[in-house]
Each structure stands twice: as structure tokens, then as C-alpha cells.
Amino acid sequence: METTDRLILSLLAAEGRMSFTDLGKATGLSTSAVHQRVKRLESKGLIRGYAALIDHEQLGRPLTAFISITPIDPAQPDDYPERLVEIPEIESCWSVAGEESYILKIRVATPSDLENLLARVRAAANVSTRTTIVLSTAYENRPLD
Amino acid sequence: METTDRLILSLLAAEGRMSFTDLGKATGLSTSAVHQRVKRLESKGLIRGYAALIDHEQLGRPLTAFISITPIDPAQPDDYPERLVEIPEIESCWSVAGEESYILKIRVATPSDLENLLARVRAAANVSTRTTIVLSTAYENRPLD
DNA sequence: AGTGAAATCCTTTATTC
DNA sequence: GAATAAAGGATTTCACT
8 A cells, every 4th residue: 555545545445536636736647647546455354445425414313312222132133233234324433442333424304213222122132222412513523644 | 406406416426526527417418517516506505515434444444433422510510522622533423312422433543542542532521422333334334225 | 307419638558778 | 555537427607487
């Protein structure tokens, strides 16, 4: 992993639709040279994909929360991510070391939707939950340093 | 906010570099009609931008953690996000309701880098910290449902 | 809001170094 | 690996509906 590739990654992390022409100007390479490098970064999985960043508040889901989950039955198989993947409000799911087993990040429209979601999470996974409400997002998923 | 715009958003959330031509085929609109809609979604801020999704493990930062922070001096002004924005390892910063005041999501290379980062966080913001290590990421920032 | 067409610009591949 | 060139597509603007 070398300087030019890192520069390409950081440019694309900040501006995912930048053209190969502009990437070439920014890196001092020809269009086809950056093109070749980007395709290699994609095929090696260093670039996992591209995403539009959505304003969820404007889209009608202003309420973000973290839900920490603890298994009720310790003998239950550890398949929580699969059990929870069907719940579309769950944006992220991390397995963690600490008091709880998983942390979920969710987005809903209203507190009542959160109540409903918590019931679905408990039922789908047989877990107890602890919820931390997000008051504001100072920044999220900043591009590379 | 209506069906066609929601479809465009969900297509671009999943594939941020999809061409206007392909968006047109997927929505049944002409290229110039989707183009106009996407530009409107961008200017209204519903699309905040586009990002390449990076594999941080391959990029040399395999260790992810959540750091919850609690102010030591309750009289201190509440400017933690500004104080912390200079620390590049902090990917996200949320203000939360609950026992702690903020949750940070960070990425570093090694436990020793985490130790170093925690010292910088405490010094920059005059806070106590509680760290939860991520063991694995089942999924993260899933596109829209 | 949407279409179709035209000009411009970008992407992609082949060739060469 | 990188550059150049050329063909094939995509983007963007505009006139019209």
C-alpha cells in the first residue's frame, strides 16, 4: 500500500463520485493509470463499494439510538446478527467485548417506533436490551485522515 | 418525498457510482429526468455526498472501539466535539442521553495505539472514558430499506 | 416534471514504452 | 506500471411539452 493509492482512497472516501479524469489531475497520473489503480483497489476489496450519504432526518427518521444487547439464555447459539438482519431499522451490528454482547445502531421516526423496535429485537433474539438515545450527531463516518 | 425519489435514494445508497443512464432504466425515467431529480436531492441536502467504503482492516487499522466519555468538570463548556475533531482516529462523535455524555467510534492499528488515543482524548477534553472493543462487525451502515 | 437531441466530457480498452 | 489515442458511453444543457 503506497502513497498514490492512499491518496486515491482518501479522495474517493471524501468524494465517491469523483471522475477518473479529476483523480488523475489530483494524483498527477493519466486517466487510464488511475483507472487501473482504482479497479485494482476495488478487486482487492480495499474499496468495498460506494454509497450516497443520506440525510435520515430529512427522510423521516430523526431518532437514532444505540441498543446494547445481552443474551438471556447463555446456552443459545450465537447467531444474533443473522436473527437481527431482517429488521431494517438496524443500520449496524457489532459484536463487542464487555458487559454486553452486541451493539446495534438503529434509526426510527418516533419514540413509539423505538418501543416497537425494541420489542421486535427482544423477540427475534431472546435478549435483554439497554438503549442509549442519540441527541445529536457531531460527525459520523468521517473520511480518511 | 415520493416513491421515485425514494427509489433513487435507495439505489444510490447501495451503489453510489451508478450512472444516470442506469438510474433512468431502474426508475423508468429518461436520463435527464433522473439527472434533474438527483441534482435536486443533492441541493436539498437529502443526499449529503458520496463516499467510497474503505476496508479499514486491509488499510492497517483493524481495531475498532467505542469510547464513552463523561465530563470531569461539570462546569466546563460543552465543546467536546470541537475539542476532539482534531483527533483523526475518531470516525464518529455522538452526543447521547444516558450515563455518559458522548460516544466516539474510533479505529486504530493496535492496542497500544488505543492506549495512546485514550490519553489524547482525556487530555483534549478533560473527561473520563469507558472503552468497548469491537470484536467483529456483522454489518455497518447498511443502505436504505 | 418529463422528453429528446446535441455538444461536451468521461470511461474503457488496446497499444506502446 | 504508466502514457497515449480512439471508440463508445455518459453527462449536461436546452428547447419543447
